[in-house]
Amino acid sequence: MKTGNAVYGRCDCGHVWPVVYLPMRLDQAAKVMSRSACPKCGNAKDIKLAKAEEIAASMTEIDSRADGGADIVTKHTNIKA
Numbered sequence: 001m002k003t004g005n006a007v008y009g010r011c012d013c014g015h016v017w018p019v020v021y022l023p024m025r026l027d028q029a030a031k032v033m034s035r036s037a038c039p040k041c042g043n044a045k046d047i048k049l050a051k052a053e054e055i056a057a058s059m060t061e062i063d064s065r066a067d068g069g070a071d072i073v074t075k076h077t078n079i080k081a
Ligand SMILES: [Zn+2]
Pocket: 011, 012, 013, 014, 015, 038, 039, 040, 041, 042, 043
């Protein structure tokens, strides 16, 4: 899965996750973002856009992902190549 054009959200609990992948029609993207809830704690309020450093920090959490973060590992491999 391509991750480069994702819009990341950040919850008050500190969790950062891709809320929507672009390109997507803007009205649909806005709908998805407005309905988004934290997949870690369920909080649906105060979801902020994640900053670049917060997204980078979240990449270190891949071990806790059910799928092992396969898409992120691929991305990191591409950067080193
Ligand atoms: Zn949360």
